[in-house]
Amino acid sequence: xxxxxxxxxxxxxxxxxxxxxxxxxxxxxxxxxxxxxxxxxxxxxxxxxxxxxxxxxxxxxxxxxxxxxxxxxxxxxxxxxxxxxxxxxxxxxxxxxxxxxxxxxxxxxxxxxxxxxxxxxxxxxxxxxxxxxxxxxxxxxxxxxxxxxxxxxxxxxxxxxxxxxxxxxxxxxxxxxxxxxxxxxxxxxxxxxxxxxxxxxxxxxxxxxxxxxxxxxxxxxxxxxxxxxxxxxxxxxxxxxxxxxxxxxxxxxxxxxxxxxxxxxxxxxxxxxxxxxxxxxxxxxxxxxxxxxxxxxxxxxxxxxxxxxxxxxxxxxxxxxxxxxxxxxxxxxxxxxxxxxxxxxxxxxxxxxxxxxxxxxxxxxxxxxxxxxxxxxxxxxxxxxxxxxxxx
Amino acid sequence: xxxxxxxxxxxxxxxxxxxxxxxxxxxxxxxxxxxxxxxxxxxxxxxxxxxxxxxxxxxxxxxxxxxxxxxxxxxxxxxxxxxxxxxxxxxxxxxxxxxxxxxxxxxxxxxxxxxxxxxxxxxxxxxxxxxxxxxxxxxxxxxxxxxxxxxxxxxxxxxxxxxxxxxxxxxxxxxxxxxxxxxxxxxxxxxxxxxxxxxxxxxxxxxxxxxxxxxxxxxxxxxxxxxxxxxxxxxxxxxxxxxxxxxxxxxxxxxxxxxxxxxxxxxxxxxxxxxxxxxxxxxxxxxxxxxxxxxxxxxxxxxxxxxxxxxxxxxxxxxxxxxxxxxxxxxxxxxxxxxxxxxxxxxxxxxxxxxxxxxxxxxxxxxxxxxxxxxxxxxxxxxxxxxxxxxx
Numbered sequence: 001x002x003x004x005x006x007x008x009x010x011x012x013x014x015x016x017x018x019x020x021x022x023x024x025x026x027x028x029x030x031x032x033x034x035x036x037x038x039x040x041x042x043x044x045x046x047x048x049x050x051x052x053x054x055x056x057x058x059x060x061x062x063x064x065x066x067x068x069x070x071x072x073x074x075x076x077x078x079x080x081x082x083x084x085x086x087x088x089x090x091x092x093x094x095x096x097x098x099x100x101x102x103x104x105x106x107x108x109x110x111x112x113x114x115x116x117x118x119x120x121x122x123x124x125x126x127x128x129x130x131x132x133x134x135x136x137x138x139x140x141x142x143x144x145x146x147x148x149x150x151x152x153x154x155x156x157x158x159x160x161x162x163x164x165x166x167x168x169x170x171x172x173x174x175x176x177x178x179x180x181x182x183x184x185x186x187x188x189x190x191x192x193x194x195x196x197x198x199x200x201x202x203x204x205x206x207x208x209x210x211x212x213x214x215x216x217x218x219x220x221x222x223x224x225x226x227x228x229x230x231x232x233x234x235x236x237x238x239x240x241x242x243x244x245x246x247x248x249x250x251x252x253x254x255x256x257x258x259x260x261x262x263x264x265x266x267x268x269x270x271x272x273x274x275x276x277x278x279x280x281x282x283x284x285x286x287x288x289x290x291x292x293x294x295x296x297x298x299x300x301x302x303x304x305x306x307x308x309x310x311x312x313x314x315x316x317x318x319x320x321x322x323x324x325x326x327x328x329x330x331x332x333x334x335x336x337x338x339x340x341x342x343x344x345x346x347x348x349x350x351x352x353x354x355x356x357x358x359x360x361x362x363x364x365x366x367x368x369x370x371x372x373x374x375x376x377x378x379x380x381x382x383x384x385x386x387x388x389x390x391x392x
Numbered sequence: 393x394x395x396x397x398x399x400x401x402x403x404x405x406x407x408x409x410x411x412x413x414x415x416x417x418x419x420x421x422x423x424x425x426x427x428x429x430x431x432x433x434x435x436x437x438x439x440x441x442x443x444x445x446x447x448x449x450x451x452x453x454x455x456x457x458x459x460x461x462x463x464x465x466x467x468x469x470x471x472x473x474x475x476x477x478x479x480x481x482x483x484x485x486x487x488x489x490x491x492x493x494x495x496x497x498x499x500x501x502x503x504x505x506x507x508x509x510x511x512x513x514x515x516x517x518x519x520x521x522x523x524x525x526x527x528x529x530x531x532x533x534x535x536x537x538x539x540x541x542x543x544x545x546x547x548x549x550x551x552x553x554x555x556x557x558x559x560x561x562x563x564x565x566x567x568x569x570x571x572x573x574x575x576x577x578x579x580x581x582x583x584x585x586x587x588x589x590x591x592x593x594x595x596x597x598x599x600x601x602x603x604x605x606x607x608x609x610x611x612x613x614x615x616x617x618x619x620x621x622x623x624x625x626x627x628x629x630x631x632x633x634x635x636x637x638x639x640x641x642x643x644x645x646x647x648x649x650x651x652x653x654x655x656x657x658x659x660x661x662x663x664x665x666x667x668x669x670x671x672x673x674x675x676x677x678x679x680x681x682x683x684x685x686x687x688x689x690x691x692x693x694x695x696x697x698x699x700x701x702x703x704x705x706x707x708x709x710x711x712x713x714x715x716x717x718x719x720x721x722x723x724x725x726x727x728x729x730x731x732x733x734x735x736x737x738x739x740x741x742x743x744x745x746x747x748x749x750x751x752x753x754x755x756x757x758x759x760x761x762x763x764x765x766x767x768x769x770x771x772x773x774x775x776x777x778x779x780x781x782x783x784x
């Protein structure tokens with residue numbers, strides 16, 4: 001007999017994270033080296049933690065505004081203007097909604113925009129949460145796969161434009177992309193924006209990794225973003241997170257940049273989702289945004305060194321095809337002859353003490369690949385490489 | 393021309409909080425006395441704040457488990473067994489999902505259970521969020537109104553059972569109820585549970601105010617709850633929050649107690665909503681649950697004194713019909729001759745410096761009433777009464 005206390009069918013058919021599945025299988029093992037999660041290996045910088053503690057100490061334990069405390073919305077507006085230019089009128093506090101994590105920001109945008117049956121196009125392989133969120137809301141999700149070659153991961157622009165049929169409601173792009181590091185070039189962004197303007201298609205840009213970009217102009221690290229191009233009346237929403245750039249995964253703080261008209265509706269949705277982010281968490285966010293540039297610069301420098309340490313050594317291993325990613329914090333590499341990445345990763349964890357994420361976790365196109373989060377010390381990366389070599 | 397950057401129609405037609413509307417209208421005024429929000433006027437107790445600060449200081453700034461840290465799930469399981477009896481097998485850690493606020497707990501349960509078009513019955517008047525959440529997910533929401541009389545707010549049981557047609561998916565009950573304080577008697581709970589068992593209807597019990605109950609047996613304050621009656625295979629989910637009993641509104645921490653089979657699906661949904669609550673917030677929660685009984689007892693004693701100060705003085709005013717509520721922290725009273733509570737409250741705030749919540753905020757049945765949160769000092773309540781008398 002069917003268990004009568006299960007969730008509805010649409011929820012039961014959501015993909016459970018294959019990364020969690022591997023981690024659960026391997027977590028008991030002594031001396032395991034985990035590179036499976038997308039999480040820096042460092043504690044949040046002391047400056048930022050101090051701001052959170054001071055706020056709790058001062059008794060800021062009451063409800064906050066739905067859209068965030070004014071100090072943080074103002075700081076994020078200035079930050080957005082600094083990174084993406086303020087001329088197009090999308091960098092005022094009224095364009096900002098503070099959220100209870102980047103994930104929460106995605107869910108809120110999806111609730112605002114997606115009705116059951118809507119067509120949603122997602123560039124894949126991708127962090128599974130970007131695909132499953134729309135499914136919870138009843139969307140029909142269509143994946144548009146990147147292709148892997150000697151130059152790394154590439155998007156066929158025409159293929160994407162063809163997939164963006166006039167009845168498409170929403171395009172989801174994560175750039176720099178988790179897991180591949182693929183970053184949409186400026187020219188492709190322009191073409192996609194023009195196409196979406198013509199057909200009234202919304203763009204949801206997940207810019208969680210915009211600061212973890214290694215190929216840009218000298219100066220402040222930031223990837224090309226739709227936000228550089230969008231006007232106030234464009235159907236464009238950008239979501240971001242404090243988790244990566246400032247190593248604040250555990251704080252669950254993110255934000256949305258959107259047309260002011262949509263932000264009003266987001267306030268209502270925030271009320272009915274988490275109501276607000278804690279004030280003391282937001283105080284930590286203010287310090288991150290206003291005083292965190294040295295933290296970001298040092299983290300990006302470190303990540304680049306990690307990448308440049310890991311990728312050539314991966315390339316030197318037999319059966320492995322790896323390309324140096326322009327952004328994010330992952331090597332997403334092919335292993336010849338491996339076609340069940342989930343089983344392979346479980347065995348890798350259980351028998352060799354190496355924790356990697358299976359490519360299949362990021363969609364069918366990811367099968368045959370592994371993801372390695374390289375935000376770790378050289379010693380640990382080196383030992384990981386030794387274990388991988390042994391397994392191969 | 394229609395603004396093209398608005399949210400979808402179903403979201404734009406959500407009720408914006410009339411409480412917020414009044415508060416926005418009155419917030420600038422010097423010396424205003426705000427009793428409009430459902431929030432204690434006291435900072436979170438130092439013992440609980442210290443636990444949060446210590447965790448941040450110790451560097452617990454990484455991702456937590458989707459369902460919460462084991463220490464908190466264990467503590468909540470023990471707490472649930474202590475309050476509601478552990479014999480029916482619904483008080484193990486596997487029955488607990490920690491959430492990013494009570495509101496978030498409601499949204500997660502709704503996502504798990506409600507498909508577009510589902511019939512949802514809600515006992516009203518009620519906190520508007522309980523009605524709007526299901527609407528976001530496309531439910532058809534049917535209100536079942538309480539009746540006000542000399543004995544206070546009463547539910548017509550037969551009327552509710554009739555509304556719970558076999559095609560009903562979900563019944564939502566908030567008891568003790570915000571705004572009326574109405575608490576469902578044990579006999580009604582038994583009858584409703586039996587009826588829902590017969591027809592396979594889910595019960596979503598919002599027990600946010602279960603500890604703020606003034607009429608129970610001597611000893612630990614707790615209201616009658618569906619959780620006292622439910623078995624592991626009952627279609628019953630209970631949501632709760634740290635906000636009220638431990639004065640932790642700003643921490644955004646709540647939890648769900650549910651059949652273990654459903655908790656597995658909730659883990660997936662949590663991943664796609666906020667992923668997890670911050671570990672340092674959960675550490676504060678552990679201290680609240682494990683060491684917070686003196687805090688709860690003292691707060692309940694204080695609230696009872698507030699209620700017993702305010703209600704008789706309201707009853708002594710002309711045009712007012714008030715009954716002492718058995719639970720929660722609100723007086724929800726009728727004002728004869730007033731039939732636009734929103735305008736009345738705006739004027740009350742602007743002209744008399746008194747911030748109350750309009751009854752219409754809690755559904756059409758609430759029109760003609762005002763809500764007063766009495767979690768405040770006698771001095772402030774007294775001055776509020778003077779201002780109300782002047783306005784009447």
